[in-house]
Amino acid sequence: MYVLVRSKFLLALLVAIAWCSFSIWASRFWFEDLSAALHWAVAIYVIGFVAIVPGFMNAFVVSSLLLDRRPARRRLAQYPPLTILIAAYNERDSIRETLESIRSQHYPAELEVIVVSDGSTDGTDAVVEEFHRADPRFQCIHRPVNAGKAAALNLGLSLASHRLMVTLDADSLLYGDALLRLVERYFSDPPNTRAVAGTVLARNSRENWVAKAQEWDYFHGIATTKRIQSLYQGTLVAQGAFSIYHTDTLREVGGWPQTVGEDIVLTWALLKRGYRVGYCEDGVVFTIVPSTLKAFVRQRQRWARGMIEAFKAHPSILITPRLTTFYVWWDLLFPFMDIAYCVFFIPGLILALGGNFMIVGPMTLSLLPLSVLINGIMFRVESRMFAKQGLRVRENLLGFLMYALPYGLVLQPSAVAGYIAEFSGARKFWGTK
Secondary structure, three states, X not given: OOOOHHHHHHHHHHHHHHHHHHHHHHOHHHHHHHHHHOOHXXXXXXXXXXXXXXXXHHHHHHHHHHHOOOOOOOOOOOOOOEEEEEEEOOOHXXXXXXXXXXXXXXXXXXXXXXXXXXXXXXXXXXXXXXXXXXXXXXXXXXXXXXXXXXXXXXXXXXXXXXXXXEEEOOXXXXXXXXXXXXXXXXXXXXXXXXXXXXXXXXXXXXOOHHHHHHHHHHHHHHHHHHHHHHHOOOOOOOOOOEEEEEHHHHHHOOOOOOOOOHHHHHHHHHHHOOOEEEEEXXXXXXXXXXXXXXXXXXXXXXXXXXXXXXXHHOHHHHHOOOOHHHHHHHHHHHHHHHHHHHHHHHHHHHHHHOOOXXXXXXXXXXXXXXXXXXXXXXXHHHHHHHHHOOOOOOOOHHHHHHHHOOHHHHHHHHHHHHXXXXXXXXXXXXXXX
């Protein structure tokens, strides 16, 4: 039986509200104890953003995953030509494999591949020119001075010949029939769709524990978030690493903005105009994720700044009457949760190790069963997608333990540092991730 999307949303929301109501009732003694030790307003903040709000979100995610039934992709009678746009800066060591993965695609229509080398000095241009000599579909546009990813993408946008454009990072590999699947999802989604995000997975997950943990983050957290946002008619980030866009619509909104989070700010510009952004679960690329703590922290700071930039650029999206708006407000809560995690939960965890359970105690432990449930459902859903593509979820117990336990001790403080940097007007660094 088909269930309307709005009905699914209301049902998931009711479940989340019921869980939230129970949590508020169950935390009344915790509130009394915490209020006696701290101010009552601080107690509300701590309990709200350490336990109540995360529990509400987990309950909503679990319910939504159980209700999600992805509509089938449909084969097209005729496939449209595509422009593939790659912004590259000193990517000599990885771009060859990226271009080879494009050349190996069995896409039944014309491809135009534009690589914008943004001031590269390491021989990136020579690699692309080598491909051009063998296959004129590959073009290299050289910018003499590095101007940032957004500027490179906009230069490529101005040169694009085709109605649909796919962006791809210069260190990402297309897997299987990724282009075909992405295009089919675009045309299988509602008519007002103007972008579809592909699935990005970790390519270098065997390097060390930092990369191993991110394998689970991309496979579990990020993929699930995009899946549910798409269910409710609007993925909030069509990431530059692998997404498809309607070219003229990109030009209509002015292309990529000069921000550190250019992909999220661009996506919100599309959503604000009433367009839908979808998600293709089985259009997959494998990308290189940060393998050092320094690079990982910098990446997540940039993502956090990008979210704040999106709110600054498109504040009216908060009052847009769409299901998507629920998730925009959801994003608005993340800074409060991240600050609560850093300022209260981490010290509370240290206190708990010494026998003081004032902050981290039975109520916070009550989130564990829900976390186990949500991770089990996420694993089952994503594993099915893997199986359909001939992929197998590899054994990565160390990565999962790192993802489940200490990952947040790095992730949340990095996000808070990003918020502070954005509000303080700190210098912005552009990256490729």
